Amino acid sequence: MADVSIVIPVYKPDKEVFKKVKEALKNQTVKAEIIENWDMPEAKSMNTGIKKAKGKIIVTLAQDCVPENEFWLEKLIAPLKDKKIVATVSDLYLTEEYWKTYPFLTRILTLNERNIQYPEMDARACAYRKKDLMKLGIFNEDPKVIGIDGDLYIKLKNIGKIVRSGGKIFHLHPLTNPKKIKMIYNYAEGSGKIVKAYGINDYSFWPRLLRAIPFLGLGSIFGRFPFKKYFYLLPIYLLIAVPINHVINVFGFWKGFFFSNRESKRNTGL
Numbered sequence: 001m002a003d004v005s006i007v008i009p010v011y012k013p014d015k016e017v018f019k020k021v022k023e024a025l026k027n028q029t030v031k032a033e034i035i036e037n038w039d040m041p042e043a044k045s046m047n048t049g050i051k052k053a054k055g056k057i058i059v060t061l062a063q064d065c066v067p068e069n070e071f072w073l074e075k076l077i078a079p080l081k082d083k084k085i086v087a088t089v090s091d092l093y094l095t096e097e098y099w100k101t102y103p104f105l106t107r108i109l110t111l112n113e114r115n116i117q118y119p120e121m122d123a124r125a126c127a128y129r130k131k132d133l134m135k136l137g138i139f140n141e142d143p144k145v146i147g148i149d150g151d152l153y154i155k156l157k158n159i160g161k162i163v164r165s166g167g168k169i170f171h172l173h174p175l176t177n178p179k180k181i182k183m184i185y186n187y188a189e190g191s192g193k194i195v196k197a198y199g200i201n202d203y204s205f206w207p208r209l210l211r212a213i214p215f216l217g218l219g220s221i222f223g224r225f226p227f228k229k230y231f232y233l234l235p236i237y238l239l240i241a242v243p244i245n246h247v248i249n250v251f252g253f254w255k256g257f258f259f260s261n262r263e264s265k266r267n268t269g270l
Contacts, residue, residue, distance in 0.1 A: 004032035005075060005130075006059040007049030009042050013063040014174045024067040029074045032059065043139040043148050046123070050130065050138055058133060061169075062124035065092075068168040075167035076127045086132050086160030090125035091168040092117040098172045106180045108241045110226035111170070113232065114189035120203045121162060125169045132159065150194040153203055182261025184245060185252045188212070211246075212253035221245045 006025065011016070025034060033054055037045040046060050057077050067073065072090070079088045094113040102110065123139070136155040139148050156162055175183070189206040199205065211217040221242050225234060 003055055004057045004059060004073070004127075005049075005053030006032045006061050006073075007035045007037065007042065007046055007053060008061050008063055009045030009049070010036050010038045010063045011040075011045075012043075013261030014172075017064050017066065017172045017174065018067045020172070021061070021063065023055065024072070027060075027070045027071065028067065029070050030077065032073060041141070041143075043141045047138045047141060050133055053130060056130055057127055058130045059127045060123045060125070062171075064173045065090075065125050065169040065171055068093075068170060072167040072169065076125070079163050079165055080127060080129060082161075084161050085163055086156045087121070087126055087128045087162045088165040089119055089122055089162065090165060092119065092122065092124070092171045094169055095172070098170070102175055103177050103178075104179045105240070106175050108233070108236055109180050109184070109244065110175070111226060111230055111237055111241060112221075114226045114229055115224065116168070118164060121156075122151050123149045124171070125167075127165070128156070132156070134231045135159075136258060140235060150190075150198070150202060150204070154198055154201055157203070181244070181248065184248045188249045188252025188258035191249075192253040192258075195253075196257045208253070211249045212257075214246075214250055217249055218242060218246050221249075231260075250255050 008021070022034075025032070035049040035052060037049045040048065050058050050060075057080060059073070059076065076088050076090060079085045092113075093116050094110060096114065099107060099110060099114060101218050136152070136159070140151045153162065188211075191204075192212065194202050195205060195208050202208065207220065220240070225237055227234070230237075
């Protein structure tokens with residue numbers, strides 16, 4: 001029986017990126033059972049894989065997240081030796097090579113992703129114990145839920161610690177301008193739903209709320225700019241990315257907050 005099972009929800013993947021994901025997994029120092037679930041809503045896809053998994057440790061990995069090196073999985077699962085830790089999280093990074101394939105507007109809107117991101121919780125590259133996930137009811141499949149990462153985070157925090165593993169994945173998400181704008185909106189709407197559902201218990205309550213306040217939210221967008229790498233793009237970022245992100249964040253958040261019963265594309269299929 002495998003000790004580790006990696007569950008990958010798959011839906012219309014970029015063939016080249018998905019090939020890199022599978023090649024990287026083959027080269028890991030820790031061998032694992034790989035479970036691909038195709039063409040399902042995200043939460044259902046992960047839950048189906050988790051239930052089938054033979055491993056005591058479950059890793060959820062997005063189809064566009066490529067492990068940085070052969071030690072990624074080893075680093076990710078190592079903290080789980082401590083019984084007080086219930087989940088570990090990977091750092092995220094958008095490589096310059098892949099960033100340059102985006103159209104101009106999308107490159108400007110994703111400049112903040114050219115810094116390494118340190119999420120508190122992100123199901124795109126996390127590890128957990130299967131028994132803990134089963135005890136908590138796994139991922140919420142309710143089509144009205146959009147923030148499935150935040151929903152699980154709150155459940156996990158009630159039973160233990162969530163820590164960064166130090167491992168990193170390259171998030172190579174294929175994007176067009178309309179797709180990127182829609183993604184910003186979906187996350188904003190999800191933030192509104194999470195804050196409405198969990199209030200101050202949400203791990204990102206204050207950052208989510210701040211981004212949704214007209215004018216005050218501008219500061220959080222400006223603060224994520226990668227000054228050292230792209231200082232010469234700051235004027236364009238201020239003229240384009242900051243106002244677009246801010247307007248979408250404000251509109252999406254409050255729509256999600258006040259109309260939280262609307263079904264989410266993320267959890268209904270895509």
